Amino acid sequence: MADIPQRLGRRHPRGAPTPAARPMSLAPRAVPVHRTTEYEELVARHGTHGQAAVFLASRGRDIEEAAARHRRTRAAPAEVISAVPPTWRQAST
Numbered sequence: 001m002a003d004i005p006q007r008l009g010r011r012h013p014r015g016a017p018t019p020a021a022r023p024m025s026l027a028p029r030a031v032p033v034h035r036t037t038e039y040e041e042l043v044a045r046h047g048t049h050g051q052a053a054v055f056l057a058s059r060g061r062d063i064e065e066a067a068a069r070h071r072r073t074r075a076a077p078a079e080v081i082s083a084v085p086p087t088w089r090q091a092s093t
Helices: 038-046 049-057 063-083
Strands: none
Touching (some): 049 063
């Protein structure tokens, strides 16, 4: 066991420090992402909220379910962004 070199401080064969020994130069970064919701896809496909509602009704579904999920999904990024520490870098979307 004594012949195994310690990981920290060990040099790469070409002279560069190992990844464990390199100091981190940038603050962590948060990149919020989002997807298109079912409601947005329905309105894009059928043109209006009303036409999407008729389409879903013909299949035994209510558009309010999709609209409620859409509202919750669109509110979530604000909660996530507010939880990111101010010292972290943030990408704008």
